[in-house]
Amino acid sequence: MPRIELIHISKKFGKFAAVDDLSMVIEDGSFITLLGPSGCGKTTTLRMIAGLETPSEGKIVIDGNTVFSSSEEIDISPAKRDIGFLFQNYALWPHMTVYQNIAFGLENLKWEKDKITLRVQELLSMLRITEFAGRYPAELSGGQQQRVAIARTLATSPKILLMDEPLSNLDAKLRMEMRTELKRLHLETKSTFIYVTHDQLEAMTLSTKICLLDKGILKQYDSPLGVYNMPGNTFTADFVGNPSINLIPFEVVSSEGPALLLQNNDMAIAYSAAAPLQAKPGDKVVIGIRPEFISVTDSHDIKATVYSSLPSGMETIIRLKIGEIFLNSVVFGSLDFPVGSELGIDLKGNKMLIFDYKGTLLGAGSACVKDKE
Amino acid sequence: MEIRYRIQSFLKKPHNIILLVVFMLLCYLTLVPMATMIRDTVLVHVGEAKRLKLPAFSYTLEHWRKVLVDATSLNIFYKPFLNSLLTSLGACLIALVLGGGFAWFVTRTNMRWKGILSSLCIFPYIMPSWTLALAWFNLFKNSLVGGSPGIISALTGIQTPNWLAYGPFPIAVVTGLHYAPFAYIMIGGILRNMDANLEEAALMLNASRFRIMYRITIPIVIPAVLSTFLLVFSSAMSSFAVPTFLGLPVRYQVLTTQLYRTLNGLNPGQGYVIALLMIILGVSILALNQKIIGKRKNYTTVTGKSSNIALVNLKKMRTPISIIIAVILFCVSVLPLLSFALESVILHPGDYSFDNFTLQFWFGTAEQNSMANSEPGLLLNPKLYSSLWHSVKLAISCAVCAGTIGFLAGYAIVRGRGTRLAEYVNNLAFFPYLMPSMAFSAIYLSMFAVRRGPVPALYGTFLLLVVTGTVKYLPFASRSGINAMFQLSKEIEEAGTILGVGWFKRMTRLVIPIQKSSFISGYLLPFTSCMRELSLFILLMTPNNQVLTTLLYYYNEKGWNQYSNGINLLIVIIVICINSIVNKVTGASIDKGIGG
Numbered sequence: 024m025p026r027i028e029l030i031h032i033s034k035k036f037g038k039f040a041a042v043d044d045l046s047m048v049i050e051d052g053s054f055i056t057l058l059g060p061s062g063c064g065k066t067t068t069l070r071m072i073a074g075l076e077t078p079s080e081g082k083i084v085i086d087g088n089t090v091f092s093s094s095e096e097i098d099i100s101p102a103k104r105d106i107g108f109l110f111q112n113y114a115l116w117p118h119m120t121v122y123q124n125i126a127f128g129l130e131n132l133k134w135e136k137d138k139i140t141l142r143v144q145e146l147l148s149m150l151r152i153t154e155f156a157g158r159y160p161a162e163l164s165g166g167q168q169q170r171v172a173i174a175r176t177l178a179t180s181p182k183i184l185l186m187d188e189p190l191s192n193l194d195a196k197l198r199m200e201m202r203t204e205l206k207r208l209h210l211e212t213k214s215t216f217i218y219v220t221h222d223q224l225e226a227m228t229l230s231t232k233i234c235l236l237d238k239g240i241l242k243q244y245d246s247p248l249g250v251y252n253m254p255g256n257t258f259t260a261d262f263v264g265n266p267s268i269n270l271i272p273f274e275v276v277s278s279e280g281p282a283l284l285l286q287n288n289d290m291a292i293a294y295s296a297a298a299p300l301q302a303k304p305g306d307k308v309v310i311g312i313r314p315e316f317i318s319v320t321d322s323h324d325i326k327a328t329v330y331s332s333l334p335s336g337m338e339t340i341i342r343l344k345i346g347e348i349f350l351n352s353v354v355f356g357s358l359d360f361p362v363g364s365e366l367g368i369d370l371k372g373n374k375m376l377i378f379d380y381k382g383t384l385l386g387a388g389s390a391c392v393k394d395k396e
Numbered sequence: 397m398e399i400r401y402r403i404q405s406f407l408k409k410p411h412n413i414i415l416l417v418v419f420m421l422l423c424y425l426t427l428v429p430m431a432t433m434i435r436d437t438v439l440v441h442v443g444e445a446k447r448l449k450l451p452a453f454s455y456t457l458e459h460w461r462k463v464l465v466d467a468t469s470l471n472i473f474y475k476p477f478l479n480s481l482l483t484s485l486g487a488c489l490i491a492l493v494l495g496g497g498f499a500w501f502v503t504r505t506n507m508r509w510k511g512i513l514s515s516l517c518i519f520p521y522i523m524p525s526w527t528l529a530l531a532w533f534n535l536f537k538n539s540l541v542g543g544s545p546g547i548i549s550a551l552t553g554i555q556t557p558n559w560l561a562y563g564p565f566p567i568a569v570v571t572g573l574h575y576a577p578f579a580y581i582m583i584g585g586i587l588r589n590m591d592a593n594l595e596e597a598a599l600m601l602n603a604s605r606f607r608i609m610y611r612i613t614i615p616i617v618i619p620a621v622l623s624t625f626l627l628v629f630s631s632a633m634s635s636f637a638v639p640t641f642l643g644l645p646v647r648y649q650v651l652t653t654q655l656y657r658t659l660n661g662l663n664p665g666q667g668y669v670i671a672l673l674m675i676i677l678g679v680s681i682l683a684l685n686q687k688i689i690g691k692r693k694n695y696t697t698v699t700g701k702s703s704n705i706a707l708v709n710l711k712k713m714r715t716p717i718s719i720i721i722a723v724i725l726f727c728v729s730v731l732p733l734l735s736f737a738l739e740s741v742i743l744h745p746g747d748y749s750f751d752n753f754t755l756q757f758w759f760g761t762a763e764q765n766s767m768a769n770s771e772p773g774l775l776l777n778p779k780l781y782s783s784l785w786h787s788v789k790l791a792i793s794c795a796v797c798a799g800t801i802g803f804l805a806g807y808a809i810v811r812g813r814g815t816r817l818a819e820y821v822n823n824l825a826f827f828p829y830l831m832p833s834m835a836f837s838a839i840y841l842s843m844f845a846v847r848r849g850p851v852p853a854l855y856g857t858f859l860l861l862v863v864t865g866t867v868k869y870l871p872f873a874s875r876s877g878i879n880a881m882f883q884l885s886k887e888i889e890e891a892g893t894i895l896g897v898g899w900f901k902r903m904t905r906l907v908i909p910i911q912k913s914s915f916i917s918g919y920l921l922p923f924t925s926c927m928r929e930l931s932l933f934i935l936l937m938t939p940n941n942q943v944l945t946t947l948l949y950y951y952n953e954k955g956w957n958q959y960s961n962g963i964n965l966l967i968v969i970i971v972i973c974i975n976s977i978v979n980k981v982t983g984a985s986i987d988k989g990i991g992g
Contacts, residue, residue: 075596102602114593118615127611128601179601 025086025105025182025215026051027072032081034067034239041067042078043239049232054209054216056226059236060262065219068236069185072217073108074101085183107181107214111188113172115160121147121171122156128179146174166197177212186218190225202229223263227251235259252374257382260311266340266351268311270378275306281388285310289346290325296388297373310390311376314340317352319360320367325392327368332360343368368392410899411811415821418805422824425867429839430675436668436842443662459665463673472666473673476654483567483639483650484632490572491628492621494724495579501721502580503587505710508718514580519729521577522975523968524928524945526637528570530952530964531732533641534739536561544744544957547735562646570638573728575628582627586620587613626685630678634832636931641952652931655834659935668842671835678830733968740774740962757958774962779947784966787943790858791926794865798873799919801866806877806918807907811886822878829871833932840864841935856938868932869922876921880914881907916982920975927971 027049034042042064049055057065070076072083074090077098083091085106090099101108115124125146129139147153150170160168169189176184189205190198206229209216220226226233227247235242235250235258243255254260260268273285273292281296285308294310302308319327319341327343327350339358343350343366352368360366373389406412438455445452463473501507502514520528537546538556549556559565594616598608636652643653651674659667710717743754759773774780805825812818828836840863844854854860884907892902908915930945937946944967951960 073600075599101596101600106600108597108600110593110597112591112593114591114597116594116597116612116616127598127603131602131604131607175597175601 027086027183027215027217028082028084029068029072030082030084032068032071032078032083034064034071034076035079040239042071042236045081045236045239045241047234047241047244049215049217051215052213053231054206054218054229055232055234056218056220056230057234057236058220058223058226058262059242061221062238063236064239065221065236066187069187069217069219072183073106073185074099074104075108105182107176107179107184109172109176109184109186109189111191113160113168113189113192115168115171115175117160120157120159121152121163124160124171125175125178128175132179142178143174146178149177150174165193166201169193169197169201173208177208180212181214183215183217184212186216188219188221191220191222198225205229224265227263233263235262237262253384253387254311254376255384257309257311257378260376260378260384264313266314266353268313268376269317269350271310271312271348271350273308273310275302275304275308277304278302284393287348289348291393292370292390293393294375294377294388294390296377296386298386300377300385302385307380308385309378309380309382311378312350312370312390313374314351314353316371316374317343317350318369318371319352319354320369322367322369324367326365329360329362329364329366331362334359409811411808412817414804414808415812415815415817418801418808419817419821419824421801422821422827425863426824426827429843432843433668433672433835433839437665437672439665441664444665447662456665459663459669462663463666463669472654472658473670476649476651479564479643479648480633480650480652483564483571484629486564486568487571487575487632488625488628490569491575491579492583492625494572495576495581495624496583496621498576498721499580499584499587501717503584506714507710507721508714509722513718513722513725514584516725516729517580518577519972520574522924522928522971523574523732524637524930524964525571525574525635526641526930527736527928527964527968528573528728528732529566529638529641530961531735532566532570533561534735534961536566537645547738558646562642563648564643566642567639567648567650570642571632571635574638575631576728578628578631579624582620582624583617586617590616623685626681630681630830633674633677634834634931636832636834636934652832652834655832655838656931656934659834659838664838664842667838671832671838674832674835675830678832682826682830733965736961736965736968740958740965742958757962771956771959774959774966779942780944780963780966783942783944783947786858786941787927787945790861790865790943791923793862794869794926795919795923797862797866798869798922799915802870802873802875802918802922803877803880803915805870805874806879806881807903809874809878810881822874825874826871828868831868833868833929834935836868837864837932837935855936856940858941860936861933861941861943864932864936865922865926865929869925872921872925873918876914876918880911880918883914884911913982916978920978924971924975927974928967 029045029047029049032042032045033040045064045068057068059065067076071078071091072085078091078093080093081091082089082093082095085104088099089095089097090104091097116127119127122143125143126139129142134142143156144153147156150173152167152170152174155163155167155171160171163171169192172189186205190201193201202225205216205218218226218229230247232244233247233250234244237258243250243259245253245255250259250263254263254268257270261270271287271290273287276284276286276291278284281299283294283296283302285292285294292310325345327345330342330344330349332342333340334357336357337355339354339356339360341352341354341360343352345368350368370390370392374387375390376387377385379385437459438457440448440450440452440454440456440458442452444450448456448458450456450458463469466472498514498517502510507513533546535547536549536556537544538549538558538561539545546556546561548554590613595608595612598612603611634652636656639648639650639653640656642648643650649657651670655667655670655674658664658670740757741753741755743752743756755773757773758775771777802825805821809818809822809825831839840860841855844851844860844863847853854863888910889902889906892906897905928945930949933943933946934949937943942950944963948960948963948967951957951963
């Protein structure tokens with residue numbers, strides 16, 4: 024069963040390291056997303072797994088077989104890795120019909136004609152494109168081209184399917200639809216999916232595990248909810264979640280075991296960590312609060328001014344201002360707030376994150392707003 | 397009232413005004429001549445009246461009969477026609493195999509010295525096509541047909557066989573070599589722009605390198621290859637200088653040489669018939685080309701990430717292949733120049749011993765050169781300087797006119813895309829490309845030979861040469877204009893319009909600076925072509941406005957080898973120098989103009 028291991032993989036273009044010492048294990052049957060801002064090395068990683076790009080250093084093992092190793096000088100060709108690859112621009116061959124595009128891979132495997140016909144028919148109906156079999160790619164819409172590309176990739180039933188931002192050229196509605204289909208496909212084919220995206224929502228909703236990369240370095244490799252609730256660092260915390268997390272810098276005023284008193288120019292909070300942590304007065308820390316944990320109240324302990332209010336019907340995103348600090352908050356329900364009005368705020372729950380001044384997660388806990396002395 | 401409003405709003409858009417003006421200009425300069433020429437095919441010309449026993453300026457179908465269905469037709473038309481077809485096909489094949497092959501090596505393998513080799517490769521295209529013909533002549537000519545032996549015969553003592561020295565074989569090879577860079581630029585451009593993902597997708601699906609090549613790469617490139625083929629074919633059909641140098645010594649006639657003979661002789665009517673037939677052929681080739689490009693399978697693809705496909709590793713063959721290619725390029729690009737230099741310093745042609753070397757054809761005075769018809773050495777020769785001056789003046793005038801009209805036409809065609817007027821202008825601006833140069837100048841000759849309405853007789857004037865050159869090179873300029881405008885999104889100009897920037901300022905401050913190098917290429921192409929042009933001007937030339945190329949032709953006809961080789965060397969050096977200066981200063985280059 025295919026299990027993919029990347030062991031100390033690096034890829035350098037001249038002096039620039041696109042991927043830097045990346046190690047990870049992708050379990051069989053999982054749906055992994057490689058997530059990160061553009062230029063973070065996610066596509067390069069995907070292409071190295073496929074064999075389209077040669078790593079500068081390291082080892083790649085697929086299903087127990089070493090397919091690449093810089094020390095042992097092994098580099099198995101892409102065709103022999105039993106991998107399907109879905110390109111961002113679909114890469115459909117313009118001179119072949121939909122049918123010919125899908126059948127091409129099967130012809131390469133020297134399948135018999137009628138078996139090919141059967142398999143192509145099966146894929147056409149699975150992806151609901153039967154009526155387009157005789158058309159050329161240029162005569163199809165973006166969504167239809169996308170389905171053809173998927174059918175072509177699935178035709179040879181690869182055990183591993185690599186996808187490079189396959190939905191980025193589609194409009195929002197179609198993208199939503201295709202997400203559902205991809206998740207269904209993952210269940211039906213029982214293959215391992217590795218999916219590159221810069222859209223955190225896509226990563227959150229689709230994958231079993233997210234691999235977050237920044238500047239070629241692995242930042243976190245965890246389940247979507249794990250990444251969301253316990254981001255290992257401020258980069259991860261900020262990248263995942265929409266609207267983004269509130270990251271507020273503070274200075275420790277006093278500490279007594281897990282209880283900390285934190286303060287900055289505009290506000291003060293009492294923080295109570297779930298487990299004791301190392302923090303002494305004078306330390307600089309960052310508190311991370313997800314927007315849904317900031318609720319608005321009528322109490323007037325601390326006043327925040329409404330900077331903007333974006334109601335979407337189901338929920339309203341408000342941007343609040345306290346002194347020089349901006350806070351995002353999500354309020355559920357059909358509500359709107361006049362810009363410039365004043366509201367009280369409250370911090371709910373025990374998932375307030377605390378990071379050290381370098382941005383590394385120290386722990387989680389609860390917090391409440393204090394009067395500033 | 398409504399019509400007036402519509403006309404008003406039509407004229408409010410600058411591109412419509414340009415389209416209208418260019419349309420009328422092109423109608424006058426291409427359609428009227430065309431009509432004149434059709435009339436000329438059925439007219440009894442002054443020189444023909446006696447032979448045909450018909451009054452001059454009456455109408456007759458005699459010319460058509462002579463060319464197509466008479467006993468003499470075989471020699472007048474059919475044989476030269478077949479010869480033209482044969483040599484052009486041969487030339488196409490050679491150009492595509494060499495140019496396309498080289499393009500593949502440059503874009504898809506790890507060949508060495510790519511940069512220098514690809515700039516060397518453009519040389520034969522910058523040089524006048526007959527440069528190579530003359531070089532071939534210098535190297536391979538034999539004394540069987542009379543005259544002195546060539547370098548090879550002189551050095552080895554072996555008489556080169558006639559088929560190698562003259563006739564269809566060398567014509568095809570030389571024309572093919574001349575257009576190989578063109579094929580390289582066209583096919584290389586497609587290979588470079590082709591989405592590498594298309595090949596990678598096949599690689600992921602277990603296709604072998606060979607299968608990827610013939611199922612994916614070649615089919616995708618084939619439309620470009622076909623249109624290169626057709627363009628090279630029609631250019632080769634209309635080439636005059638090469639068959640003149642290599643065919644005439646053995647009386648091997650092709651359509652263009654036949655055209656020159658008839659137009660310049662006593663049968664201009666037959667000449668016009670041949671010219672018309674050549675134009676019809678050219679138009680059908682273009683129509684075929686359009687049909688191939690406009691097919692159902694649209695080849696414009698969404699360009700993916702600029703990932704480089706793994707280059708084919710030539711492994712052990714890397715250095716040998718690179719060396720072989722370098723040697724071939726040296727032979728076609730540098731060797732010809734060396735042969736001109738050599739031939740121009742030899743006293744008695746055919747004798748390559750050291751004491752036969754002399755610089756008198758470059759520096760000798762008229763008295764010193766008494767044995768060479770008292771023609772002063774090239775660098776002291778007033779004829780050379782006056783024709784050099786005429787050449788440069790002509791090339792610059794044509795480049796400025798063609799480049800500017802081409803840019804404006806390109807701009808207007810792209811902005812007015814989809815309208816019928818833009819379509820007409822687009823086709824009209826390309827039309828001169830299809831007319832063989834010789835036929836084209838023949839038309840202008842007959843159109844401007846006498847005063848017509850307000851237009852005075854222009855024969856013998858410099859203006860006529862400029863008009864002819866401008867219209868003939870307009871296709872190059874308008875193509876680069878169109879290419880440049882397609883790359884520039886409309887919004888860039890619209891952003892200026894919204895800010896209230898006027899049209900002229902939008903052009904000079906936004907459009908032109910952004911696409912500077914493409915536009916300059918639009919000027920460079922007509923300039924280069926004009927400097928090396930022979931067949932277009934040879935009919936229109938009068939002794940008082942000789943250009944370098946016609947002077948060369950004159951020396952060549954007289955058999956003064958050293959002078960013609962010397963001038964040839966000068967032309968090539970001037971053209972290459974100007975090209976590299978413009979390239980260094982502005983970044984524009986020949987390949988940018990046609991590569992798009």
